[in-house]
Amino acid sequence: MTQSSVQGEGTLQRVRHADEDSAHAGRTTAGTAQGNSPGTEEEPESGPQAEALHGGRRARRAPRLGGRVLRWTAGAVALLVVGTAGAGYLYYRHLNDNIKEDHLNLGDSDVAAPTPNAAGQTPLNILLIGSDARDSEENQKLGGAKETFGSPPRADVQMLLHLSADRSNMSVVSMPRDTLVQIPKCTDPDDGQVYEASNGRDMTNLSLSNGGPGCTVATWQELTGIHIDHFIMVDFAGVVSMADAIGGVPVCVDANIRSRDSQGHGSGLELEEGTHPVKGEQALQWLRTRYGFGDGSDLERAKAQHMYMNSLVRELRTNATLGSPNKLRKLAEEATRALTVDPGLNSVKKLYDLSNELRAVAPERVTMTTMPNRYVGARVEPTEDAEQLFRLVREDIPLDGKGQKKKRTTEPVSGDPAAPDAEIAVQVQNGTRTDVLGPANRRATEVAGLLTEAGFTGAVPDPQTPPAEKVTVVRFPSADLEGDAQAVARALKIPLSSVRRSTDVSGVTLVVGADWREGTVYKAPARSDKLPDTAEALNGADDGACMHVNPAFSW
CATH class of the missing domain: 3.40.630.190 (LCP protein)
Known part of the structure; x- marks a missing residue:
C-alpha cells in the first residue's frame, strides 16, 4: 500500500471557502x-463526583x-x-x-x-x-x-x-x-x-x-x-x-x-x-x-x-x-x-x-x-x-x-550539535524511589560525580526529590539542548530512546531511576512491547462489552 495521500501540511494559513468575501476572512464558526x-448544571471536572471548576485559565480574548x-x-x-x-x-x-x-x-x-x-x-x-x-x-x-x-x-x-x-x-x-x-x-x-x-x-x-x-x-x-x-x-x-x-x-x-x-x-x-x-x-x-x-x-x-x-x-x-x-x-x-x-x-x-x-x-x-x-x-x-x-x-x-x-531501528541522533562537555549544565535528580523502597541514599550526588569524572564539570545534584522513575531518563526543554542531552546519555551509556523533550524541566536534567539504584555502570533494562494493563484496552470486535451502572443511579 502506498503512503497516505492526506499527510499533514504543518501550520498553514486558513484557506477561505469559495463563497467567502473579505468581510469573512476570519475563522468561521x-x-x-x-x-x-437542558437546564442542568455544568458537570464537575474530575474524579468521583468532584466539584465543578468554573474558573481556571482563560484566553485573553474570546476565540x-x-x-x-x-x-x-x-x-x-x-x-x-x-x-x-x-x-x-x-x-x-x-x-x-x-x-x-x-x-x-x-x-x-x-x-x-x-x-x-x-x-x-x-x-x-x-x-x-x-x-x-x-x-x-x-x-x-x-x-x-x-x-x-x-x-x-x-x-x-x-x-x-x-x-x-x-x-x-x-x-x-x-x-x-x-x-x-x-x-x-x-x-x-x-x-x-x-x-x-x-x-x-x-x-x-x-x-x-x-x-x-x-x-x-x-x-x-x-x-x-x-x-x-x-x-x-x-x-x-x-x-x-x-x-x-x-x-x-x-x-x-x-x-x-x-x-x-x-x-x-x-x-x-x-x-x-x-x-x-x-x-x-x-x-x-x-x-x-x-x-x-x-x-x-x-x-x-x-x-x-x-x-x-x-x-x-x-x-x-x-x-x-x-x-x-x-x-x-x-x-x-x-x-x-x-x-x-x-x-x-x-x-x-x-x-x-x-x-x-x-x-x-x-x-x-x-x-x-x-x-x-x-x-x-x-x-x-x-x-x-x-x-x-x-x-x-x-x-x-x-x-x-x-x-x-517490529525490528529495532537505529536510535535517532539529534542534528543539534552538542556543546563541549565542560560547558553543559546538568541537574541530577534522585528518582530511585519505588512502591516498597525509599530513594537510594545520595544517589544524585554519586551519579553527578560520575558525570564530573567524565568531563561534565557542570553536573550538580538536585537536593529536591522528584517523582519516582522506573527507568533512568534524560530530559531537555527545547530543541537547542537536545544535542547536549544526548551527549550526557552517551557518557553514561543510557539509550538515546531515554532522552526526551519535556517542558517540566528548565535545562538538561538526568533523573536516576529505580533501575539504577547502585553501581557505576548503567545497564538498560530489557524493553517490553506489551501494552500496560492500566491502559484498559477494548478490542474493536468486542460486541459483549457492557457499562456497569452505579446502584445509586439505578431504578
Whole structure:
C-alpha cells in the first residue's frame, strides 16, 4: 500500500471557502460541544463526583472559533461515509463549502514525522477534539449550563487515533480532560496573539482556549512526543443529526440507569438494563454520561465512548439502510456541516481518501485505550505506564500484540550539535524511589560525580526529590539542548530512546531511576512491547462489552 495521500501540511494559513468575501476572512464558526441536558448544571471536572471548576485559565480574548465540537465519534462517522453521497460537481462544491478549518499547530516547535518504512509508508496520527462550549442557539437547546454561553471553550474530549504505517491496525488513546500537563506557548498566526506557556501544570482541557485546536495539538505533541498529522472537531448538534442518519448505535448497560442526581447533575440518560440502539439526543446523552457509570469519573465516560465507537463502526459496516442514496446524502450533509479540520483535510476528496484507509482496518485490529493515570487530588497525571503507551504509538507497535515483530531501528541522533562537555549544565535528580523502597541514599550526588569524572564539570545534584522513575531518563526543554542531552546519555551509556523533550524541566536534567539504584555502570533494562494493563484496552470486535451502572443511579 502506498503512503497516505492526506499527510499533514504543518501550520498553514486558513484557506477561505469559495463563497467567502473579505468581510469573512476570519475563522468561521462551528457548533459547540459537550454539555448537560437542558437546564442542568455544568458537570464537575474530575474524579468521583468532584466539584465543578468554573474558573481556571482563560484566553485573553474570546476565540474567533465561536462554536466548537463535541465528539470524535461523529468524526468517525464523517470519515467513514463523507464523499459517498455526492451527486455532481455542484453538490461536491456544496459539501466542500460546509467544511470549516483552522490551523494545525500553534506551538513554537513540532515533533519530527516518523521515518518511512521500507515500503515508503508512515503512520497517520489524528487528534480528535471535543469542547464544552455552547456558543450557538441550536447547541444551547441540546444541553447545557446557560452561564457558560459565549465563554472560551475547553477541550473536554481528546483522543488520538493512530493508523499504522502498513494500515493493518489502528489504536485510539483517550486522555482524561483534567490531566495535569504544561500547556506550551501558543501563537495565533492570524493576529499574532501570544498565549504564554502555563506556569506549572494546568488541566489539558484548557488548551483549546489558547487560540484554538492548534494549541491542543501542540500540548499533545509536547507531552507524548508523537507527531500529529491532523485534527478533527465535530459540533454538538452534528452528533444528534448523524446518529439519526445512521439509524442508531447499539449500547449496553448492566442495570437500569437514570443519569441525574438530586442537584440536577447528569446527562439525563435513561435506559433499561440490556442492549439498546441509541440515536439523536439519546446518543448524545450516552456520550456525555459519567454520573451513573461506575465511580462517576471521566475514566468511565471514556469507556462508554469507546463502546459507542466500536459499535458505530460495526453498524456502518453492516447497516443496510446506509445503502439508500437519500440517507447517505443526509449523512454526508450533516457530517460536513459538523466538521472543523486542519488544512490537510479541508475537502471532501481528502476526507474520502482518509476514510478508505480507515475502513480497511478490520474491527479486531482496532484497540481502544485510556492513558494510564493516577489521581493528584481531584485531577489526574500520566504515570510511567503512560510513557510506555506513548512509546508503543511512537514506534508504531500494534497495541493488540499481533502482526510481525517490529525490528529495532537505529536510535535517532539529534542534528543539534552538542556543546563541549565542560560547558553543559546538568541537574541530577534522585528518582530511585519505588512502591516498597525509599530513594537510594545520595544517589544524585554519586551519579553527578560520575558525570564530573567524565568531563561534565557542570553536573550538580538536585537536593529536591522528584517523582519516582522506573527507568533512568534524560530530559531537555527545547530543541537547542537536545544535542547536549544526548551527549550526557552517551557518557553514561543510557539509550538515546531515554532522552526526551519535556517542558517540566528548565535545562538538561538526568533523573536516576529505580533501575539504577547502585553501581557505576548503567545497564538498560530489557524493553517490553506489551501494552500496560492500566491502559484498559477494548478490542474493536468486542460486541459483549457492557457499562456497569452505579446502584445509586439505578431504578
